[in-house]
Amino acid sequence: MITDNKITLLKPAGMPMSRESADLPSSAALSSVQRLPVAVVGAGLIGRAWAIVFARAGHPVRLHDADEGTMAASLAYIGERLGELDGFGLLDDPPAVVLARIRCEPDLAQAVRDVVMVQENIRETVDSKIAIFKQLDALAPPDAVLASSTSWLPASTFTEALPGRARCLVGHPTNPPYLVPLVELCPAPWTAAHAMARAHAIYEAAGQTPVALAHEINGFLLNRVQAVVLNECFTLFERGLASAADIDKVLKDGLALRWSFMGPFETIDLNAPAGVKDYASRYGKSNRETMSDVKTFSWAPEPIARVDRERRAHLAVEDIGARSAWRDRRLMALAAHKRQAPAA
Numbered sequence: 001m002i003t004d005n006k007i008t009l010l011k012p013a014g015m016p017m018s019r020e021s022a023d024l025p026s027s028a029a030l031s032s033v034q035r036l037p038v039a040v041v042g043a044g045l046i047g048r049a050w051a052i053v054f055a056r057a058g059h060p061v062r063l064h065d066a067d068e069g070t071m072a073a074s075l076a077y078i079g080e081r082l083g084e085l086d087g088f089g090l091l092d093d094p095p096a097v098v099l100a101r102i103r104c105e106p107d108l109a110q111a112v113r114d115v116v117m118v119q120e121n122i123r124e125t126v127d128s129k130i131a132i133f134k135q136l137d138a139l140a141p142p143d144a145v146l147a148s149s150t151s152w153l154p155a156s157t158f159t160e161a162l163p164g165r166a167r168c169l170v171g172h173p174t175n176p177p178y179l180v181p182l183v184e185l186c187p188a189p190w191t192a193a194h195a196m197a198r199a200h201a202i203y204e205a206a207g208q209t210p211v212a213l214a215h216e217i218n219g220f221l222l223n224r225v226q227a228v229v230l231n232e233c234f235t236l237f238e239r240g241l242a243s244a245a246d247i248d249k250v251l252k253d254g255l256a257l258r259w260s261f262m263g264p265f266e267t268i269d270l271n272a273p274a275g276v277k278d279y280a281s282r283y284g285k286s287n288r289e290t291m292s293d294v295k296t297f298s299w300a301p302e303p304i305a306r307v308d309r310e311r312r313a314h315l316a317v318e319d320i321g322a323r324s325a326w327r328d329r330r331l332m333a334l335a336a337h338k339r340q341a342p343a344a
């Protein structure tokens with residue numbers, strides 16, 4: 001049972017598995033946590049990707065969507081992605097075994113009946129999140145963690161009135177989470193520390209990289225960093241300093257090569273012989289002066305249209321899907337490389 005300050009979470013080792021999960025073939029190396037069922041609510045772009053994450057890790061997954069056609073389509077999509085992941089050596093079990101762990105469940109009560117965690121992925125409006133969390137809090141076992149994939153909404157905006165609000169939090173993935181492992185955990189003011197710790201452990205056991213915020217802030221961590229980068233890219237373009245293609249190269253053939261395996265703090269720690277303090281004493285003043293003419297980008301239609309014209313000259317709108325599939329295959333190759341040579 002969970003109260004505002006205390007959460008008594010399940011004891012995985014002693015918990016009986018459902019008949020369905022006990023019957024599933026799975027790797028002997030799975031931990032007891034990985035054998036516990038997880039519900040994924042909302043089977044759109046992000047929900048179906050989460051189903052891959054949890055099933056790949058060994059969890060029996062209950063995949064629920066308000067639209068039955070979406071659920072059926074998501075299974076076909078997941079089957080294709082599992083084949084690709086297997087081709088890149090990114091699955092520990094055969095694709096058919098991973099797929100068999102996912103069950104589409106049109107009845108929400110059945111989907112969340114005996115789960116250790118619910119990962120919610122429905123549309124991004126406060127009213128929708130309030131409505132679904134009210135149902136989830138009433139239907140899920142009292143010790144299940146309720147995590148929302150929301151990109152921008154703090155959990156305090158949709159969980160305040162719930163009796164079980166202490167087990168609610170944001171678990172914000174990066175698209176697609178089966179290839180980009182970062183998950184941002186953000187508590188509401190009333191989220192129990194144990195719920196945060198439990199979610200952290202479940203994501204980590206599933207092969208994700210959880211990071212925890214101390215409290216709510218607009219945009220969490222990733223979208224704040226991304227917003228600052230986008231702000232400066234658009235501003236440089238709007239000022240006529242470089243083409244959109246050249247600004248993209250600054251990241252893809254410059255900063256982001258290092259950033260794909262080390263963060264900005266780690267990067268500057270290596271960019272001066274004696275580390276961060278040395279970097280700051282050499283380049284801190286120049287960095288501060290550079291910031292003095294940084295402006296907030298308007299996101300106005302005119303500069304957006306100019307960037308769009310340049311992008312459309314390189315990629316037609318109807319080719320975006322194919323290019324996204326290409327991106328995901330490149331991410332798979334990168335994930336396979338990082339798997340062989342994990343960061344220390």
Ligand SMILES: NC(=O)c1ccc[n+]([C@@H]2O[C@H](COP(=O)([O-])OP(=O)(O)OC[C@H]3O[C@@H](n4cnc5c(N)ncnc54)[C@H](O)[C@@H]3O)[C@@H](O)[C@H]2O)c1
Pocket residue numbers: 041042043044045046047064065066067070120121122123124128132149150151152172173174175
């Ligand atoms: N798209 C991204 O890149 C991205 C990245 C990180 C987080 N997110 C977050 O993930 C969430 C889902 O985004 P998405 O891109 O997958 O959206 P989506 O539109 O692709 O999928 C939403 C799904 O929710 C279903 N749905 C709506 N109401 C429902 C209900 N009451 N019960 C059950 N199912 C319901 C819809 O039928 C749809 O299939 C959002 O909160 C979004 O902010 C998205």
